[in-house]
Amino acid sequence: MKFRCVLFDLDGTLVDTIDDIVRTMNRALEAAGFPPRKREEFPALVGRGIKNLAFDCLPPEARGDENAARVADAAEAFYREEPVVHSKPYPGILPLLAELSRRKVRRAVLSNKPDAVACLVIGNLFPPETFSLVQGELPGVPRKPDPAAAWDLLVKLGCTPRETILAGDSEVDMETARNIGCFPLGVSWGFRSPQVLEKAGAARIIGRPEELLGLIRETRM
Numbered sequence: 716m717k718f719r720c721v722l723f724d725l726d727g728t729l730v731d732t733i734d735d736i737v738r739t740m741n742r743a744l745e746a747a748g749f750p751p752r753k754r755e756e757f758p759a760l761v762g763r764g765i766k767n768l769a770f771d772c773l774p775p776e777a778r779g780d781e782n783a784a785r786v787a788d789a790a791e792a793f794y795r796e797e798p799v800v801h802s803k804p805y806p807g808i809l810p811l812l813a814e815l816s817r818r819k820v821r822r823a824v825l826s827n828k829p830d831a832v833a834c835l836v837i838g839n840l841f842p843p844e845t846f847s848l849v850q851g852e853l854p855g856v857p858r859k860p861d862p863a864a865a866w867d868l869l870v871k872l873g874c875t876p877r878e879t880i881l882a883g884d885s886e887v888d889m890e891t892a893r894n895i896g897c898f899p900l901g902v903s904w905g906f907r908s909p910q911v912l913e914k915a916g917a918a919r920i921i922g923r924p925e926e927l928l929g930l931i932r933e934t935r936m
Contacts, residue, residue: 717878717931718820718878718930718931719820719874719878720822720823720874720880721820721822721879721880721881721882722824722825722865722879722881723822723823723882723883724824724883725833725837726826726905727761727883727902727904727905727906728805728884728905729824730802730804730808730836731803733757733758734801735794735797735800736768739791739793739794739797740768740769742793743769743789743793744773747789749773749774749777759907761906762886762906762907763827763887764858765791765828766784769782773786795831799835802836803840808924811928815928820931821874822846823847824848825864825868826852827851827858830851830852830853832851833852847872850864850867850868859888859890865881865891865895865897869895876895876896879897880897880931881895881899883900883901883905884906884907885912886914889916890915890916892916898918899915899918900917900919900920900930901915901920902920902921902924
């Protein structure tokens with residue numbers, strides 16, 4: 716069975732969003748009376764949803780569900796106001812997506828970013844029709860690495876896990892791929908190291924977007 720579908724993570728995989736994540740989260744922290752965090756702390760913290768990020772960014776003595784929810788809500792509101800101040804697709808991503816489209820490979824985005832923000836980022840940075848579906852975190856839907864959202868996308872796309880690549884830059888993405896039975900493809904240009912991806916079960920790790928095309932030609936046994 717050949718691969719005919721790719722589910723992409725957003726942050727750290729398609730788009731370098733780290734500076735907008737830092738900007739909006741630190742603005743929310745300061746608005747709530749908490750100190751900002753250093754930029755270099757963020758890459759290891761992102762990927763598990765905005766409330767978890769807010770919790771981890773709070774001072775240890777202030778960490779709790781109420782504070783995390785308050786900061787997360789503010790950060791999401793700030794992000795919606797200005798979703799792509801600094802964000803941009805990684806080099807090689809736009810040509811990759813164009814070639815996948817030419818080859819009739821189905822493409823979708825599955826992110827732990829709030830759904831409205833994920834759609835705004837994609838809508839601002841990619842041409843219309845680049846992706847069949849874009850889904851971020853939705854109320855009542857478990858976030859990655861739970862496979863529920865990925866299953867829902869695959870049903871809508873008419874694809875099976877065995878013919879799908881899940882490409883991402885974090886252990887969350889690799890765990891999601893393994894939980895649903897997709898091919899776990901790690902990308903090394905994002906927010907986690909190749910060592911983290913390998914430990915999380917990446918079947919392959921690529922260093923350039925165009926390397927994904929080689930997998931499309933392969934047959935899974």
